[in-house]
Amino acid sequence: xxxxxxxxxxYHIYPLGAFGAPRHNDFVSAPVARLDSMYDLIAHLxxxxxNAVYFGPLFESDAHGxxxxxxxxxxxxxxxxxxxxxxxxxxxxxxxxxxxxxxFNHVGRNFWAFRxxxxxxxxxPFKCWFDGLDFSQRSPYGDRFSYKSWNxxxxxxxxxxxxxxxxxxxxxAVEMWIGEFAIxxxxxxxxxxxxxxxxxxxxxxxxxxxxxFWLMGEVVHGDYRRWANPATLDSVTNYExxxxxxxxxxxxxxxxxxxxxxxxxxxxxxxxxxxxxxxVDNHDVSRIISSLTQARHLYTVYLLLMTMPGVxxxxxxxxxxxxxxKGSGDDWHLRQQFNWREMAVPSSxxxxxxxxxxxxxxxxxxxxxxxxxxxxxxxxxEQFAFxxxxxxxxxxxMVNSGECSAFIEFPVMVADGEYFDVLNNASVRxxxxxxxxxxFPGLGRIIAF
Numbered sequence: 001x002x003x004x005x006x007x008x009x010x011y012h013i014y015p016l017g018a019f020g021a022p023r024h025n026d027f028v029s030a031p032v033a034r035l036d037s038m039y040d041l042i043a044h045l046x047x048x049x050x051n052a053v054y055f056g057p058l059f060e061s062d063a064h065g066x067x068x069x070x071x072x073x074x075x076x077x078x079x080x081x082x083x084x085x086x087x088x089x090x091x092x093x094x095x096x097x098x099x100x101x102x103x104f105n106h107v108g109r110n111f112w113a114f115r116x117x118x119x120x121x122x123x124x125p126f127k128c129w130f131d132g133l134d135f136s137q138r139s140p141y142g143d144r145f146s147y148k149s150w151n152x153x154x155x156x157x158x159x160x161x162x163x164x165x166x167x168x169x170x171x172x173a174v175e176m177w178i179g180e181f182a183i184x185x186x187x188x189x190x191x192x193x194x195x196x197x198x199x200x201x202x203x204x205x206x207x208x209x210x211x212x213f214w215l216m217g218e219v220v221h222g223d224y225r226r227w228a229n230p231a232t233l234d235s236v237t238n239y240e241x242x243x244x245x246x247x248x249x250x251x252x253x254x255x256x257x258x259x260x261x262x263x264x265x266x267x268x269x270x271x272x273x274x275x276x277x278x279x280v281d282n283h284d285v286s287r288i289i290s291s292l293t294q295a296r297h298l299y300t301v302y303l304l305l306m307t308m309p310g311v312x313x314x315x316x317x318x319x320x321x322x323x324x325x326k327g328s329g330d331d332w333h334l335r336q337q338f339n340w341r342e343m344a345v346p347s348s349x350x351x352x353x354x355x356x357x358x359x360x361x362x363x364x365x366x367x368x369x370x371x372x373x374x375x376x377x378x379x380x381x382e383q384f385a386f387x388x389x390x391x392x393x394x395x396x397x398m399v400n401s402g403e404c405s406a407f408i409e410f411p412v413m414v415a416d417g418e419y420f421d422v423l424n425n426a427s428v429r430x431x432x433x434x435x436x437x438x439x440f441p442g443l444g445r446i447i448a449f
Contacts, residue, residue: 002234004097004184005214005275006371008052009306009360010313011045014283015058016065017335018316021077024063027110033079038087042094044340048353049360052097054187054313056283056335058084064332065101066189067108067155071173081180088181099185099214100177104170104202105193106149106156109141114157118143129166131158150190161198171205178209187277191217191227191236199232216277228274238276238310240264245280245301246291249401254384257304258376261386265309265374272373276310283315283335287324295321295348296442299355300399303423303444306359307388307397309374319353321346362422362446368393369446378410383439385410394449400439409436414449421445 015021019034035058045053057065060073074084088098107114113126121127121144122135132148139146140154150156159166177183186206188194199217206213217227219236228236241264244257264271280301281288289295298321305312317336320343324334345352363369372388372395379385382402388395394414400406412435418427423446428437439445 002212002214002275004212005052005234005311007364008097008311009048009050009363010052010054010099010277010311011048011050011316012054012056012279012282012313013041013316014056014065014335015078016056016075017283017332018338019078020337021075023332025061025069025075025077027060027069027076029076031074031076031078031080031083033083034077035074035079035083035087039090041338041340042091042096045096046094048314048319048357049364050314051095051364052099052184053091054099055101057101057103057189059103062108062110062155064330066103066106067110068103069108069110070112071170072176085181088183092182097184098181099187099216100181100183101189102174102186103189104159104161104198105190106158109155109157111157117145121145128163129160131160150193161195167198167201171202174202174206175209178206178213184212185214185216188215188217188233191233192219192222196226196232199227203232224271224274224276228271228276235275235277235311238264238278241276241308241310242279242281242285245304246288248384249297249301250291250293252381252401254379254381254399254401258379258384258386261308261374262376266376269374277313278305278308278310279313279315280305281315281318282313284326284331285334286326287315287322287334288318289321289346289349290323290325295346297401298349298352299442300401300444302352302356303359303397303399303446304384306356306363307369307395307446308386309372309388312363314356317343319356320344321349321352358423366393366395366448368395377412378408380406380408382406383408387412396435396447396449397444398437398439398447399444400441403441405438405440407436407438409434411435412449420448422448 019037060070060075061067113129116126117124135145137146148158215233216235217233220239224236244260248254248257317338368388368390372390375387377385383400383406385398
């Protein structure tokens with residue numbers, strides 16, 4: 001029932017940043033329909049060929065969206081519920097699926113139930129809604145009580161997901177999002193902090209409303225199968241390969257990403273059958289061009305992203321070479337305003353958008369690239385080759401991150417003859433059971449068999 005995910009290439013948008021919202025919500029201003037910028041942006045998405053959008057948080061919040069104040073109202077800095085519903089209808093009319101950020105581990109200090117606790121203290125009927133509430137000591141904000149936060153950030157108040165009233169409130173919000181906005185799935189913020197009981201209940205509830213509803217969780221470390229399984233979530237973020245994709249280029253060490261892909265999806269791969277969510281950057285980490293030492297490596301990084309097992313995602317603006325380095329302060333500089341009509345693409349990657357569009361088109365046409373088995377064929381410090389295969393199709397992917405052309409040769413289990421490089425519109429030859437060909441610097445090949 002989740003074939004649409006296998007066929008998807010996602011575009012990740014952080015709406016508050018991308019559409020130029022003020023950094024703080026005053027909770028009194030009239031709504032401004034900044035989400036309407038999507039109508040213009042969709043032309044760019046169609047050029048890229050992406051067919052799914054992941055919107056970061058867009059419900060009423062204090063500041064950055066992960067500090068929710070109201071799960072039932074779109075943030076006034078982005079518009080109204082009607083604004084969002086119309087945007088999603090337009091996306092669906094264009095064949096673009098939409099998933100939203102589900103922020104269920106914590107809320108902001110302006111969340112209505114927490115405000116009630118601040119006002120009424122132990123007399124509040126909502127005092128059991130929050131984890132670790134302790135009226136014997138004060139919080140860092142000077143409240144008459146302390147409480148558990150997320151990761152030491154006391155502007156993020158941890159919800160008590162063992163409280164049935166809290167869970168029912170969250171499920172009611174999800175039911176509204178599905179019913180009113182017709183969303184296709186959720187990305188669960190900090191899923192590795194959520195209780196498994198809650199995620200299992202959420203899964204059963206969502207699938208009862210829509211069998212093809214997709215639940216993807218943010219997980220950084222650990223065995224992804226703990227979260228991605230038939231009882232819990234459909235997928236999780238593939239942070240292991242995120243790191244390997246850029247650092248293999250920086251360190252001239254393709255053995256790192258090759259090892260990760262073998263571990264995950266090779267013959268004895270521990271995640272075979274899982275459609276993990278792949279990315280090279282997002283709203284929490286450095287922009288990909290700022291993680292690399294050479295901008296030309298964007299081509300091979302994105303080539304690997306679009307051909308490796310899993311579902312790929314592009315973070316808005318990174319396809320144009322937008323910079324942003326993760327620092328010790330807040331992450332607003334990683335979530336810049338974005339006007340695709342005014343993109344200033346660096347000369348070193350001037351045709352990157354067209355290159356990405358070609359990759360997306362090739363992926364969407366190929367069953368092997370979308371859902372095929374994975375087999376490593378060749379790896380060296382700056383060259384890497386693997387095969388994706390189904391019963392009816394084989395695709396060999398080769399990349400060369402070096403500064404010089406590389407001639408590589410390796411055995412392949414196909415008949416001798418000429419085959420077609422669909423990325424470069426060129427032919428290659430298999431002779432005596434071996435594929436031998438040149439890969440130009442900073443580029444790659446995708447050969448169809």
